[in-house]
Amino acid sequence: GNTSVSQRLQSAWVSENEVKKVVGHWRRQAPEVTYVSGVEGEANASGSASVFGGSSGDDGDDELMRQAMDLVVRAQQGSTSMLQRKLKVGFARAGRLMDMLEQRGVVAASEGSRPREVLMSVEELELIQKAS
Numbered sequence: 001g002n003t004s005v006s007q008r009l010q011s012a013w014v015s016e017n018e019v020k021k022v023v024g025h026w027r028r029q030a031p032e033v034t035y036v037s038g039v040e041g042e043a044n045a046s047g048s049a050s051v052f053g054g055s056s057g058d059d060g061d062d063e064l065m066r067q068a069m070d071l072v073v074r075a076q077q078g079s080t081s082m083l084q085r086k087l088k089v090g091f092a093r094a095g096r097l098m099d100m101l102e103q104r105g106v107v108a109a110s111e112g113s114r115p116r117e118v119l120m121s122v123e124e125l126e127l128i129q130k131a132s
Contacts, residue, residue, distance in 0.1 A: 064089070066129075068097045069106055073125040078107040078116040 064087060071086050072078040078101060083094035098116070101107045108117040 065097065065100060069101060069104075069120075069125065070129075072101060072107060072118055073120050073122055076118045076122075078118055082115075 067087055068083055071082065075082065078098060080091065080094045080098050083089065083097055084091060087094070087097075089097070098107065098110075102109060102116070106118065106120045108119055110116060
């Protein structure tokens with residue numbers, strides 16, 4: 001038939017208490033997650049860690065990463081659309097920047113369409129900026 005016509009679906013009733021029990025069971029099955037304050041950088045070619053990533057040939061990307069980190073930490077919320085607007089980059093580039101911020105421990109993992117939680121404080125950002 002016609003797929004644009006609504007269909008009524010029926011299923012078993014699941015109470016909120018039952019949902020909580022199932023979610024609790026799933027949580028017990030997963031390994032415990034621990035978050036560490038600070039940022040872990042990736043080692044560059046010389047062996048030292050860089051929060052901003054990239055190599056000496058990626059000065060443009062490195063600067064864009066610095067700007068993205070500064071924006072997200074000072075706003076205390078991270079979203080791809082904010083990076084697109086403020087940094088004037090496309091969706092794919094903003095998404096890659098957000099992924100890099102997640103890898104470096106600046107923002108939490110994505111939770112659907114909601115802005116990401118920022119794991120770094122402004123004080124930690126300023127310490128990193130002074131060091132680089």
